[in-house]
Amino acid sequence: MLCERAVAVVVVAASLCACGGRTDHDRAGSDDADHADPNSVGGSVADNAGMGAAAGQRGGGASGGVEATTAGVVTAGTHDNRGGAEAGEQGSDAPCTQCDGECVDLSSSVAHCGACDRECVATDRENEVSCSAGRCVSTCAAGYANVGRPEAPAADDGCEVNLSTSLDHCGALHRACASAHVRERICEEGLCTSSCEDGWANQSRPAAPAPDDGCELPVATMVCLPEGYCIDSTEVTQSQYQAWLDATPAPSTSEQIAACSWNESFEPDSGCFGGSDVHKGTGWENHPMVCIDWCDAYAYCRGVEKRLCGKIGGGADAYGDYGNAELSQWYNACVSGGANNTYPYGTEYEADACNDRDHGALSTVPVKSMTDCQSTVSGYVGVYDLSGNAKEWEDSCAGHAGQTDHCRHRGCSFDCEDPELDLRCASGGNARRDYANHDIGFRCCAG
Numbered sequence: 001m002l003c004e005r006a007v008a009v010v011v012v013a014a015s016l017c018a019c020g021g022r023t024d025h026d027r028a029g030s031d032d033a034d035h036a037d038p039n040s041v042g043g044s045v046a047d048n049a050g051m052g053a054a055a056g057q058r059g060g061g062a063s064g065g066v067e068a069t070t071a072g073v074v075t076a077g078t079h080d081n082r083g084g085a086e087a088g089e090q091g092s093d094a095p096c097t098q099c100d101g102e103c104v105d106l107s108s109s110v111a112h113c114g115a116c117d118r119e120c121v122a123t124d125r126e127n128e129v130s131c132s133a134g135r136c137v138s139t140c141a142a143g144y145a146n147v148g149r150p151e152a153p154a155a156d157d158g159c160e161v162n163l164s165t166s167l168d169h170c171g172a173l174h175r176a177c178a179s180a181h182v183r184e185r186i187c188e189e190g191l192c193t194s195s196c197e198d199g200w201a202n203q204s205r206p207a208a209p210a211p212d213d214g215c216e217l218p219v220a221t222m223v224c225l226p227e228g229y230c231i232d233s234t235e236v237t238q239s240q241y242q243a244w245l246d247a248t249p250a251p252s253t254s255e256q257i258a259a260c261s262w263n264e265s266f267e268p269d270s271g272c273f274g275g276s277d278v279h280k281g282t283g284w285e286n287h288p289m290v291c292i293d294w295c296d297a298y299a300y301c302r303g304v305e306k307r308l309c310g311k312i313g314g315g316a317d318a319y320g321d322y323g324n325a326e327l328s329q330w331y332n333a334c335v336s337g338g339a340n341n342t343y344p345y346g347t348e349y350e351a352d353a354c355n356d357r358d359h360g361a362l363s364t365v366p367v368k369s370m371t372d373c374q375s376t377v378s379g380y381v382g383v384y385d386l387s388g389n390a391k392e393w394e395d396s397c398a399g400h401a402g403q404t405d406h407c408r409h410r411g412c413s414f415d416c417e418d419p420e421l422d423l424r425c426a427s428g429g430n431a432r433r434d435y436a437n438h439d440i441g442f443r444c445c446a447g
């Protein structure tokens with residue numbers, strides 16, 4: 001073994017000397033540039049491996065022959081093939097193949113790399129292109145990577161990966177956009193902005209090279225109505241709201257609308273949430289989130305790429321339009337598109353359909369647990385607790401001044417004194433924008 005190793009070393013050393021004295025010198029120079037190029041994102045790994053092999057082959061004095069044999073093209077140069085152990089042949093002529101009547105070295109010609117007329121791609125995506133051992137070696141411009149390295153005679157594709165839009169290399173090489181709870185994977189400007197399956201949101205969008213986490217935030221599922229918008233099937237729950245508070249990065253109060261610039265925290269009001277009449281923690285995760293002000297509700301919906309229910313078609317619903325099924329998203333859902341409903345479930349009051357005083361819980365109940373508290377009209381089925389349980393903030397305020405504006409809350413709650421009157425879809429309660437109470441929550445809309 002010792003002997004064999006010694007021989008191998010001698011052969012390489014000898015051939016390197018021989019090559020150094022020939023035209024291979026230039027190629028060696030460009031290869032070195034490849035190694036040093038910090039932009040050779042994809043290239044660096046693959047190219048290093050490739051170049052290592054190339055150097056060895058060249059060292060054997062048979063690079064042209066070896067690659068040519070692989071490509072099955074070259075005739076000239078095969079004479080010094082492999083046997084190449086005969087290092088003494090290093091001084092022989094460079095491999096020569098006739099391409100378009102010209103003698104070329106397929107191992108190093110950028111215009112005929114590995115095969116006649118097989119050109120190494122050179123566009124603004126490639127900083128530098130060379131042909132080494134019959135393989136195109138590209139160092140890439142910033143933002144591009146060379147992942148696929150087709151062998152001749154297949155066409156070269158240069159630095160074919162755009163790191164700003166590639167789903168499998170988004171922002172960095174081999175950094176794929178995750179598929180967890182994802183409806184459609186999307187890479188934009190190196191960020192995974194994938195759209196989500198119903199019930200999930202893509203709140204966290206980590207920058208490369210951190211791994212992507214897909215649609216990581218659980219949110220309420222939605223029902224899409226005939227009017228062309230969607231509404232949460234339930235009030236936003238305590239666990240959903242808490243997951244948003246706990247997200248990374250944490251939601252920032254600095255990105256609120258002007259009318260909410262006074263709002264310094266999205267945490268529930270501590271005095272309210274700490275009250276003995278508000279149940280929280282283990283076993284209460286599916287109760288509606290309460291004790292949050294209008295701005296907290298607004299920020300949450302925006303944070304999960306929805307919006308606080310407002311006007312059909314976009315924006316806030318005018319303060320006086322709370323009973324207009326053509327304008328108010330919330331009201332339209334509650335009356336099943338104006339199907340002459342007074343309550344979500346029909347025209348007549350039913351004492352035990354929804355969580356109100358007549359039901360007797362005297363507190364919130366888990367969302368969706370009152371299974372009759374929904375519409376029976378086709379297209380509107382599956383939206384729960386529009387009457388009762390928690391009141392629901394609406395994007396409908398009497399002004400834009402800030403915390404003292406009065407804003408609508410809808411559907412009343414477990415705690416309203418006259419359920420038959422107060423739990424009608426058409427009743428329009430209101431409170432200050434900065435008000436928080438043990439029976440006020442919210443849900444979101446989209447579209």
Ligand SMILES: [Ca+2]
Nearest residue numbers: 146148157158
């Ligand atoms: Ca490529």
Ligand SMILES: [Ca+2]
Nearest residue numbers: 202204213214
């Ligand atoms: Ca995410």
Ligand SMILES: [Ca+2]
Nearest residue numbers: 265266293296
């Ligand atoms: Ca707040």
Ligand SMILES: [Ca+2]
Nearest residue numbers: 385386388390
């Ligand atoms: Ca409700």
